[in-house]
Structures are given as C-alpha cells and as structure tokens.
Amino acid sequence: MKIRIEKASCVGNARCAAVSEELFPLNDDGYIAVDAVDVPPGMEQIARRGARACPERIIFVVEEE
Amino acid sequence: MTTAALSPAVPKPAHVADAVVYDFDMFQDPAYVADPHRRVLDMVKHAPPVFWTPRNGGHWMLVSHEANFVASRDVEAFSNGFATPAELSAIQLRMPPGTPHIPFPLPINIDPPDHGKYRLPLQRVFSPKTINELKDSIRVLAGELIDKVAAQGHCEFMAAVAEPLPVVVFLKMLGLPVSRMEEYRALVAEHMSDPTPDPMDSIKKLWKITALLRDDVLLRKDNPQDDIISMLWKAEIDGKPTTLDDMENYMVLLFLAGLDTVMNGIGHGIRHFATDLALQDELRKSPEQVGDASEEMLRRYTFTVPPRFVKKDMEFMGLQMKRGERAMLFLPAADLDPKVFPNPDTYDLKRENKTHIAFNAGPHRCLGSHLARVELQIVYEEMLARLPRFRLDPAKPPTFHCGHVVGVSTLNLVWQA
Numbered sequence: 001m002k003i004r005i006e007k008a009s010c011v012g013n014a015r016c017a018a019v020s021e022e023l024f025p026l027n028d029d030g031y032i033a034v035d036a037v038d039v040p041p042g043m044e045q046i047a048r049r050g051a052r053a054c055p056e057r058i059i060f061v062v063e064e065e
Numbered sequence: 066m067t068t069a070a071l072s073p074a075v076p077k078p079a080h081v082a083d084a085v086v087y088d089f090d091m092f093q094d095p096a097y098v099a100d101p102h103r104r105v106l107d108m109v110k111h112a113p114p115v116f117w118t119p120r121n122g123g124h125w126m127l128v129s130h131e132a133n134f135v136a137s138r139d140v141e142a143f144s145n146g147f148a149t150p151a152e153l154s155a156i157q158l159r160m161p162p163g164t165p166h167i168p169f170p171l172p173i174n175i176d177p178p179d180h181g182k183y184r185l186p187l188q189r190v191f192s193p194k195t196i197n198e199l200k201d202s203i204r205v206l207a208g209e210l211i212d213k214v215a216a217q218g219h220c221e222f223m224a225a226v227a228e229p230l231p232v233v234v235f236l237k238m239l240g241l242p243v244s245r246m247e248e249y250r251a252l253v254a255e256h257m258s259d260p261t262p263d264p265m266d267s268i269k270k271l272w273k274i275t276a277l278l279r280d281d282v283l284l285r286k287d288n289p290q291d292d293i294i295s296m297l298w299k300a301e302i303d304g305k306p307t308t309l310d311d312m313e314n315y316m317v318l319l320f321l322a323g324l325d326t327v328m329n330g331i332g333h334g335i336r337h338f339a340t341d342l343a344l345q346d347e348l349r350k351s352p353e354q355v356g357d358a359s360e361e362m363l364r365r366y367t368f369t370v371p372p373r374f375v376k377k378d379m380e381f382m383g384l385q386m387k388r389g390e391r392a393m394l395f396l397p398a399a400d401l402d403p404k405v406f407p408n409p410d411t412y413d414l415k416r417e418n419k420t421h422i423a424f425n426a427g428p429h430r431c432l433g434s435h436l437a438r439v440e441l442q443i444v445y446e447e448m449l450a451r452l453p454r455f456r457l458d459p460a461k462p463p464t465f466h467c468g469h470v471v472g473v474s475t476l477n478l479v480w481q482a
C-alpha cells in the first residue's frame with residue numbers, strides 16, 4: 001500500500017501526524033514533509049485513518065497488491 | 066432578559082431569487098442568542114444550503130458543509146481582503162498628516178499569493194512542536210484556576226476559568242504583561258461587540274489596541290526575550306526586516322484571534338459536559354479518551370463565522386452572486402450537516418468521522434489550532450480530575466452572544482463541594 005499526498009495544498013493542520021508521526025512526518029513549520037509514503041505491512045489501518053483525518057482531503061491511499 | 070432589536074431589513078437585490086431569501090440576523094436572532102446551536106440545527110433542517118438574509122445590510126450565508134468547504138478553498142471566488150494593501154495606503158494618504166498607521170490584521174485579511182509570506186513567520190511559533198513545550202505550564206495554570214473555586218461548590222465558569230486561562234497563556238507567549246489582562250479583555254469585548262461596523266469606527270478600535278501594545282512591542286525590539294514579539298522582530302517578511310507597521314498588523318490579529326476564541330470553545334465544551342453526566346463518568350474512568358471527546362466537542366459546537374467578500378460576478382452552487390457582496394462561512398452549520406455527519410445533533414464520542422472544519426479549511430485555516438487544542442484538552446482533563454460531577458445551576462441558565470464568534474457569556478456551574 002502507498003500513500004500519495006498533494007503536498008502543495010497542505011495547510012499545516014497536522015491532523016495526519018496526530019494519527020501517526022511515523023507515517024506522516026512534518027517539517028519544522030508544521031507542514032507535511034513528504035508527498036509519498038510506502039506503508040509498512042501492518043500499518044494499513046493507521047494509514048487509512050491518517051488520510052481520513054486530513055481536513056483538506058489531500059491524502060490519498062493507493063491500494064495495490 | 067433584554068432582547069436587542071433586529072437590524073433593519075434591506076431590500077433584496079434583483080439577482081437574488083425569492084426562494085433563497087431567509088430572514089436571519091446573525092447578531093440578534095432571538096432563538097439563536099438564546100441557545101445558538103439549537104437554532105443552527107433548525108436552520109440546517111429548514112434553511113436553503115446557501116441563503117441571502119436581508120439583515121445587517123444584506124449578505125449571503127453558506128450553510129452546507131460542501132458550500133463552506135468549497136468557498137474556503139476557492140480564493141479566486143471568495144476574498145478575505147476588505148481592502149487591498151494598495152487601497153489601504155490610498156486611504157492612509159487621504160488622512161491628515163500625522164495620522165497613525167492604520168493596522169491591517171495579517172495574514173487573515175490578505176489573499177494568496179501574498180498571504181503566504183505574511184503567514185510563514187508565524188507558522189513556526191504556532192507549530193505543534195513549539196506548542197507541546199507549553200503543555201506543562203498550561204496544566205499548572207488550569208489546575209490553579211480550578212482549585213481556587215473547587216471548595217465553594219459553584220462558580221461562574223467563564224470568569225473563573227474559561228476567560229483567564231487562554232488570555233494568560235497568550236499574553237505570556239506574546240511577552241505582554243499579565244498584570245494588564247483586564248485592560249486587554251475589555252478591548253477585545255468592545256471590538257467584538259459591534260454588529261455593523263462603520264469602517265472608521267473599526268479603525269479607531271484597532272488604534273486603541275496598537276496604542277495599548279506599542280510600548281511593550283518597542284521594548285522588545287532592543288531587548289529581545291523568549292517570546293513571539295521578539296521573534297517577529299527578528300523575522301523577515303519577503304526578505305525585508307520587520308517594521309513597526311508590520312508588527313502592529315500582526316499584533317491586532319493575534320490579539321483578536323487568540324483572546325476571544327479559546328475561551329468560548331472551552332465554554333461550549335464545559336456546558337455540554339455539565340448536561341451529560343454519563344460522558345463525565347466515562348471520561349473520568351478513561352481519561353485517554355479526552356482527546357477524542359474534545360474533537361467531537363469542536364464538531365458539535367463549532368462557533369466561528371468567518372466573513373468573505375465575493376471577488377467577481379459569478380455563479381456559486383447555482384446562485385448568482387455579485388462582486389463586493391458579503392458571504393459568511395457559517396461553519397457551525399457546516400459541522401452539523403447530516404450529509405457529512407450522520408445524526409449531527411448526537412454528541413458521539415465514538416463517531417467514525419470527526420474531521421470537522423471548526424478551524425476552517427483552506428489557506429486561512431486557523432494558525433492557532435494546535436495551541437487551541439492543547440488548551441481545550443487540558444481544561445477538560447483538569448476539570449474532570451479536580452471536580453466531582455458538575456452540572457448547570459438550574460437557577461441561572463447559561464447565556465450567549467452571537468456574531469463572527471458565537472460565544473458563551475455566562476456559565477454557572479454547581480457541584481458537591
């Protein structure tokens with residue numbers, strides 16, 4: 001599973017990082033630091049929750065197998 | 066109880082269809098002032114998803130979640146600027162020589178792309194990392210305020226806890242003297258109370274704020290300390306050093322945004338707790354759920370109504386809007402929209418989707434949200450830990466005030482001391 005983030009539209013809510021700082025690292029100004037994440041096995045559920053938590057709806061889970 | 070008169074209704078412009086007119090005075094509607102979110106729920110059911118009200122000079126209200134979400138992110142259609150910086154310097158030039166600088170609350174009153182360069186210097190001070198370091202001192206302060214009233218078995222919660230806490234935290238962060246808290250509070254209350262501000266009146270009020278702050282702001286320029294004012298003096302805006310004018314622009318905004326919001330959020334939350342003893346019991350047993358409880362509180366009782374200006378003649382969700390018209394983002398209604406939050410009136414700790422827009426969405430999304438969240442959560446935790454079950458005082462029901470901030474005026478609580 002992968003996560004894709006429209007980084008340019010991030011407004012620094014940090015709601016994703018509140019779900020998992022590991023999957024959703026922020027930079028010093030509180031904006032998302034990455035635009036793609038490979039979700040380690042076992043963290044799929046957390047990844048989905050993080051994506052749902054984004055008020056800007058800019059985090060997308062790419063299901064693949 | 067006094068009921069203030071509604072503002073006069075103005076005639077409906079020709080491009081507004083009869084079907085989208087709904088009479089609502091966002092400052093004085095009696096049912097709204099009596100119990101704000103009950104009235105909001107009523108409007109979510111019965112008012113059009115976007116409507117035009119003839120009150121307060123006539124303006125749009127955006128009710129549905131979709132309308133608010135789209136409008137807050139479409140900065141080409143809806144503007145935050147009541148004037149552009151160029152228009153403002155033109156006004157300043159028409160004033161008699163020696164007139165003080167007209168403060169321009171930044172970054173809230175400016176649209177992208179310029180918005181970003183004024184927001185950036187503030188972003189780091191309000192980032193989750195910086196705010197987390199304040200947690201311990203906020204907890205101590207909250208504990209002290211609650212302990213002061215614990216033995217008496219009752220309190221007027223707004224004056225005892227909800228007001229002083231965020232104001233003291235904020236004055237400390239800014240590096241302003243806590244001893245002058247009452248003066249600051251009086252100015253905020255005055256600023257927020259005027260329903261239809263004549264531009265010159267609001268400028269005069271902003272001048273009062275900058276006058277109150279000026280000495281302390283200047284003091285920090287040469288004697289920097291560990292506070293926001295000192296930090297902003299060291300920052301650069303667009304590659305240029307900060308000027309006193311820039312400082313005043315920031316100060317008026319931080320002053321208004323930081324003092325009047327959190328206290329009302331705390332007020333709405335504690336009022337709910339006081340009517341929901343089962344929730345109190347559950348959270349006393351499992352305090353690790355207070356974070357979730359606080360998010361659902363923000364959704365259920367969203368309380369700010371940011372204004373926008375229509376930027377061009379356009380069609381929005383099937384309606385004709387004209388350049389220069391005012392539109393209110395009615396966020397309290399957006400977060401009670403059943404399309405996004407099933408059974409919106411139910412306070413549901415286990416609600417699957419709590420992704421509310423109490424702090425709005427889009428580029429102006431609240432800069433202070435991390436600080437606000439920490440303060441709300443800590444107050445709830447300390448209230449539940451330090452007091453037994455608390456309820457509303459049946460003899461003195463809570464009172465509210467409405468406007469761009471829908472706030473709690475008084476909240477009388479009782480408990481077994």
Ligand code: HEM
Binds near residue numbers: 145173184330424
């Ligand atoms: C529960 C408390 C709070 C709520 C509900 C709240 C809500 C909001 C909302 C809805 C906006 C967007 C306004 C718009 O779109 O025009 C906003 C912006 C803002 N808020 Fe808050 N706020 C809160 C606390 C704070 C605090 C404690 C601060 C502290 C400094 C703060 C500072 C700001 C600033 C600077 C902006 C403007 C950001 C920009 O224009 O880029 N807020 N707030």
Ligand code: SF4
Binds near residue numbers: 016017030056059
């Ligand atoms: S929740 Fe969304 S807007 Fe917020 S920091 Fe994460 S990606 Fe950015």
